Amino acid sequence: MGGFVYILTNKPRGTLYIGVTNDIVRRVWEHREGLADGFTRRYGLKRLVFFERHETMLLAIQREKVLKHWVRQWKIDLIVSSNPAWRDLWDELQR
Template identity: 50%
Template sequence: MRPAIYMMASKRNGTIYVGVTSNLPQRAWQHREGVVDGFTKRYGCKLLVWFEVADTMEGAILREKQIKAGSRTKKLALIEGMNPGWHDLYEQIAHG
């Protein structure tokens, strides 16, 4: 699996978390199951609503910083562009 930037949400238009990982299926599962204490567990961000793969981890980290520095409106636009129904994309990435 290539490095990926992703967004987890608590619900449609809810709390959004932006992260980066080298193993998106595993990381999304950890957020869904609440196995790691932190922001996503505290705010119930269990839905994988957006992701983007990168060629390198360095590139993924730069993109994550760019997204985090952007406005909520920009984050919502990314989600709506890929996933207008705010569906949980976990099954799509977990099973190919």
């Protein structure tokens, strides 16, 4: 089973959160419903602006750790490279 790395925000160029999961639909739904305690709920981070699938959870976790150490501008550049309008990708997960 693979894994996903994802980035949530509250608005374009707003606060960023990077997470990892093996079930992105469930996990993003938890964030959107306020069921995930902590940082995302405290800052209202519900907009999925980036995600990528990895073949294994180990690879996803490694990628998450790398991204978390990037400077903010690199993270913004990553998002803009695939989602320049910062649109919420939640609907795309539902298809």
